[in-house]
Amino acid sequence: MNGQNVLLLAAPKTGASKLVNEKATAIMHTTQYMAIDNSVTVNEQCTQGSWSRVQVTDPDFLHDTHIGWVPSTALRKPQVDASGQRVFTEADFQFDKSTLPYKKTIIDGVNRIHRENSRCGDIDPSSASLSSTSTKAHPTFYVTCGKGTQVFNVFFTPQDVASRKPFEAPRNIDHGQAVALCEGYAKSHAAHPSTVDFSRVLDVAVSDGANGNTRVTSTFTAKNSFNLKLKYNIACLLNASGLIEAQISEAR
Template sequence: MKQLFGIIVTLVVLGAIFSGNDNAPKKQSVTSQSSSPVSRSVPVACDTSTVITGKKYNVLGSGINVRKGPGASYEKIINQKATSFFETTQYISIDDSTTVFEECTKDGWSWIRVTDPDWLQDSHRGWVASKFLDKGQDIGGDKYARKISSSALSPYTKKGYPKTIAKYGSRLSEIESLRRKAAEMAVDSGKCDYVLTSELSDNKSSLNHLHFWVDCRNMQRIYLDEFQIKKGSRVLSEEEKSWDKTSARTACQQAIKDRALIPSEVEIHTILGTSFYKAPITHNVVLRMDFDAKNVFGTEIPYTATCYFKPGEVGAIDIQPRQ
């Protein structure tokens, strides 16, 4: 009987240990962006006075300080690594280049942690005003606010861009206006999902003829000169203007024959001796073709031709002996 009583007591104790009690802290269940709910730990800051959300958002604006509590009166969180490097106090902040996960909200503030870029995940977390998270709210009638990065149009300054200011200073205000217009035209074209940068192209520009380029998150690049911008011309991406494989191969073959001593005796290796590459952003094309051509003595010599094609431009060719 004593043995049976001991077994019962043991089972009761084990049950208490594994079942826990009502006063023990429990994980709060939230729903991720997927349809299936998941269970995870929420931060201590998200206590019973907050509303648990668990949603991912893009950020609106730049230089948004992350604070220790839900309100502007709370201290900004110091970025220890940046402070150590610059030897002046730097604060943790987020901008529209980051994606955040909102854990909870309170009184118009959100406790967030950065999810992208991933190297900020451990350090960039805390409270920010909820209005800076893109929840589809009215943002003052600027239809481009969600489509153009705040850093895309950072102004050219004498300190940051001394050569640009020295060369184009007399047209600086016009350049800044054209940069913005180029970005807006890229968005309006439907070919650019989100403008990452809009810059003056120093390689193509002169003081009397300005050129601009726009890079987009969907890997599209768009070039516009000042006359196209002022006229509101049709926007073409570099991908649309780029050479396709068939056109590049035809042009390269013709260029090879044009440079051959005896064009009719050229044998181009169109299958095994040909390679085609198109760069993902610039959409520049590099095509290599092996071929054999006879010299004046009738001797067949192996060569490799490399043809270069920039979007919307005539190609160039380089021919070298093949080993």
Template sequence: MYQNWFYVGAALICVSVAWLMAEVLGRSQAKRSGIPTKGVAVRISAAAILIAMAGTAYSYFNIYQDYGLASRAELPAAIKAIADAKAAKIAAEIKAKKDAEEKDAAERARLLAEADRQREVAWAQKEAEDKRCGMGAVLSANIRYDLRQEPKEDAEKFLNVAATEVTKTLHYKNIDASTMVRVVGCMGDWREVKITEPLWLADNMGWVPVSVLRDVEYNPGGKRVYTEADFYWESDTIAYRTQLVAAVNKIVRETPGCEKIQPASLALSPTRGTPGDPVFFVTCDAGPAKNVWFRPTDQ
């Protein structure tokens, strides 16, 4: 209370001094103008200054009571203790804020680390699943199989509209030994595949059991190695299948522009060769399609 009255008294002293100065200046100007003045206001303002000073002094010397002290001599230590307590409070608040920020930063770091760990686990699981499924692998088929719209045997098939319209019987899109497919999906023992060869079937895709798929061989030079499973064997080719496969692989290795062939095109030439010396042909598919004729002994 006394401290507040001290500030009030100080303010009143300032106001009273300003009032006194204004009255003194006003009286001086009045005298120069010949206007008589009694100087009552000057005396009142001077008295106000004295009263304000007395009240201020009284309040000043009793401020120690505001702090519950017995004497003014204890006031400096009390003020210092209050200042120290205030400084300690500010320091504690700063430390608490810093500790909270450090805790938040540590929690964010923990969450980020956990997110990274979960991503690594998820990526490892995906890699393991992709490896199990052979995602992206290019394979062929060991039998003819109709593509399914879902990964189950009784799922709806994809109708081959063009073939159905020509033959007037139902035909479905399928894969067989002459096709190459890329694995693009996986569910249990089923794989979603997209045909990559022949190119004119490249828009076809669907689900097949993993059991109908087989690996494709390549030589050290990266060229495909064809096997008996890649071809359709007719009555006029099956007797020569071992020699024909060897001859076709030689063509793939050595004939420019024939790094790929159309396996379904392998056939006996109706115009070349004789029954005792047959000639066969296969269609190259690495550039502009062309036929290559050969004998079983061309190995």
């Protein structure tokens, strides 16, 4: 997209009816119109003179509703390099007062992450922003990769962008090791560790996140300080370096 908030029209002509966003109108109680901006991706279905009929393809939730006509000049074709790799330019980003001073660093960083992180084939350059942990002396940025339940943020600094170290996708921990570490946590927090009977088959579930984190959920039984055998739920979050956090609760 070129520019911001281009209205979708019902016909390919100046003065055509603006398409009403029924859902937003119902929520806001005032008439809201369908529009597209730099944060969306569209498919150009056809052209008529200087007009293009487009359908939003990303984000997915606008796919079935946001279809209409816009001036062809409002559309911007994606740039690619000699190998066919997408190249993001300033027009793909949404800079504000806080990020504008770091414009080149952010653009270079996002392009490198897109090329080098195998899990960032889907990347939203318009999400690039300063991290909440950023300081003036040590700025830190992030950009969002992935879709649906596999959305995650990649953090980077000016030093990361300047270095030759690639932005490789994080490696998930081995599942067997993850379960063993979670079991170890259960034993270390039991009143009688030797009585812990950890479920490694029936109740265990292991799932990998695109950000490199792995979650393990399971159950175990153990005797409490009153020598009563109780059942517990456990959830562990781990990465390639080991256990990040864990939670234990009594099963009901």
